[in-house]
Amino acid sequence: MANPENPTPEVDENKIIAERRAKLAALRESGHSYPNTFRRNDVSSDLHEQYNAFSKEELAEMEPVRVKVAGRMLLRRIMGKASFATLQDTHGRIQIYVTRDELPEGFYNTQFKKWDLGDIVGAEGYLFKTNTGELSVHVEHIELITKSLRPLPDKFHGLQDQEIKYRQRYVDLIVNEESRDTFMIRSKIVQHVRHFLIQKGFMEVETPMMHVIPGGATAKPFHTHHNALDMPLYLRIAPELYLKRLVVGGFEKVFEINRSFRNEGLSTRHNPEFTMVEFYSAYTDYNQLMDYTEELLKELAEMTVGSSQVPYQGQVFDFGKPFARLTMKDAILKYNPSTSAANLDDLESARALAKSLNVHVEDSYGLGKIWTEIFEETAEEKLMDPTFITEYPAEVSPLARRNDENPFITDRFELFIGGRELANGFNELNDAEDQAERFKAQVEAKDAGDDEAMHYDEDYIVALEHGMPPTAGEGIGIDRLVMLFTDKPTIRDVLLFPHMRQAD
RNA sequence: GGGUCGUUAGCUCAGCUGGUAGAGCAGUUGGCUUUUAACCAAUUGGUCGCGCGUUCGAAUCGCGCACGACCCA
Numbered sequence: 001m002a003n004p005e006n007p008t009p010e011v012d013e014n015k016i017i018a019e020r021r022a023k024l025a026a027l028r029e030s031g032h033s034y035p036n037t038f039r040r041n042d043v044s045s046d047l048h049e050q051y052n053a054f055s056k057e058e059l060a061e062m063e064p065v066r067v068k069v070a071g072r073m074l075l076r077r078i079m080g081k082a083s084f085a086t087l088q089d090t091h092g093r094i095q096i097y098v099t100r101d102e103l104p105e106g107f108y109n110t111q112f113k114k115w116d117l118g119d120i121v122g123a124e125g126y127l128f129k130t131n132t133g134e135l136s137v138h139v140e141h142i143e144l145i146t147k148s149l150r151p152l153p154d155k156f157h158g159l160q161d162q163e164i165k166y167r168q169r170y171v172d173l174i175v176n177e178e179s180r181d182t183f184m185i186r187s188k189i190v191q192h193v194r195h196f197l198i199q200k201g202f203m204e205v206e207t208p209m210m211h212v213i214p215g216g217a218t219a220k221p222f223h224t225h226h227n228a229l230d231m232p233l234y235l236r237i238a239p240e241l242y243l244k245r246l247v248v249g250g251f252e253k254v255f256e257i258n259r260s261f262r263n264e265g266l267s268t269r270h271n272p273e274f275t276m277v278e279f280y281s282a283y284t285d286y287n288q289l290m291d292y293t294e295e296l297l298k299e300l301a302e303m304t305v306g307s308s309q310v311p312y313q314g315q316v317f318d319f320g321k322p323f324a325r326l327t328m329k330d331a332i333l334k335y336n337p338s339t340s341a342a343n344l345d346d347l348e349s350a351r352a353l354a355k356s357l358n359v360h361v362e363d364s365y366g367l368g369k370i371w372t373e374i375f376e377e378t379a380e381e382k383l384m385d386p387t388f389i390t391e392y393p394a395e396v397s398p399l400a401r402r403n404d405e406n407p408f409i410t411d412r413f414e415l416f417i418g419g420r421e422l423a424n425g426f427n428e429l430n431d432a433e434d435q436a437e438r439f440k441a442q443v444e445a446k447d448a449g450d451d452e453a454m455h456y457d458e459d460y461i462v463a464l465e466h467g468m469p470p471t472a473g474e475g476i477g478i479d480r481l482v483m484l485f486t487d488k489p490t491i492r493d494v495l496l497f498p499h500m501r502q503a504d
Numbered sequence: 505g506g507g508u509c510g511u512u513a514g515c516u517c518a519g520c521u522g523g524u525a526g527a528g529c530a531g532u533u534g535g536c537u538u539u540u541a542a543c544c545a546a547u548u549g550g551u552c553g554c555g556c557g558u559u560c561g562a563a564u565c566g567c568g569c570a571c572g573a574c575c576c577a
Contacts, residue, residue: 015549016514016531075540082537099537117530131538154515154529156541161515163572175515265505268574501571 016151020116024147038122038145040070045091047127048135056129064126067137069094070145072174073121075155078113087121095136096123102140117155118148166498185304186482186494190257192303193277196296202253202279207242209235215460216240218452219262235261240399241460243280244428248468255279268490272499280473286411289425289474290388293415294323297386304485312418312487318385327391328375335379344371368393368408383416398438398454400426417484425474432464
């Protein structure tokens, strides 16, 4: 692949490509290699929508419908002096009918028949229906717009090689309709999330992706370097702290659909760069955010699946009923029936419980961290229908506001569907002094070897010292949302260009 | 990081217990004016992922490596 030390890498060539290059050379010779003069007037999906209802006879009798279409030729059936071909454009396919005698002398045999599958073609003519009832264009003018030099995958089996689907997504998109559908749904989901938040009075903003101090999450960052300023920078792991600075500044409802970066392993649920939406609303609390989230997800289910019953990998999740709300403690008790609340009351009992459940805990863990480990190991994967888990311990929530009655926990929730975390929201910590203390605790953890612990962000503390109104904020993972609503088992299937190892 | 499976023609795949590599599609040539994975006939095309080893002989057996898929941590 592209290697900066080898500017002219060997390209794999074969006889098929050589033949196509020869055809291209002939086109260059004639001065018509890559024209940009053909202007289409019609796309296939519109034509089907408008004219499929007409019968063969009706189309033949009415005033001819003249159309100009363009697209990639994916199939061709040559029957002597007449041919059918299938062109694919953005949203669909249209068949064209080409005859020798309606084209300029010699064009059919010396041009049209020499074109290849994969070539991009423009065609002009009138609509008709074939004997089998397929809406088609009876061609009176046709031209080769772009020569394709590389053969497409098997026209029937499509592209099966998983690696090539990911590495050469353009080929996958050309030949696999399911793949095109997935990414069109992804686009609609993002669009709907944006629309939903704007409707609720949020303002879309863009904050830096290169951070001097990475913050807003516990994760390992990517490092980079600014040459002119000769300073290290990090790719953001979350936009959170910048969005809250904006709330301090008086933008009381903001959101950012953001790409963030985490320098961690790859899995079916993790890509080093991923997309989420974070939104913050002043003068409200996390209960309101749960309501928003429930409303949004129910809308997305209807929009993408057309039902409140969302199928996923052989299961069905129920988005129709009110989403369950359960505290972390109750979730632990529910999914570990032999456990009693007393087992969770103090550090020693909880540690013993973890051991009996085979949940690994470090000596440095406090009670809150132990709860969280037990929850993640024994309950999380059982939360199938949409479920909000609330009352996260403060120990694992360094940016969340403590609960007024019980300072051990925070006013926080996470949303689980199909055993996976989809969203995380909480009342924001706006006490600058408390935040400074928690940053210090994180720095101590970092010094003790936890390389995911947070840095001390002094400017953020200064921002809070100016006063941030009571605020609730949330992040929703867009990639996981798309996986859910497109029934895809791995994050790579919903990323256009997933991260891959360097190929040889 | 560990385990299992995979990598053969441009694509989709066969290839058994080792004996000089096969099909369909695509390509090329010819035929065919309503086909639709069009069809019919002929035909081109291979560093069997890479390296080392075992063997008279390796796509096939062994070891190592690369990449990918799945499972586990």
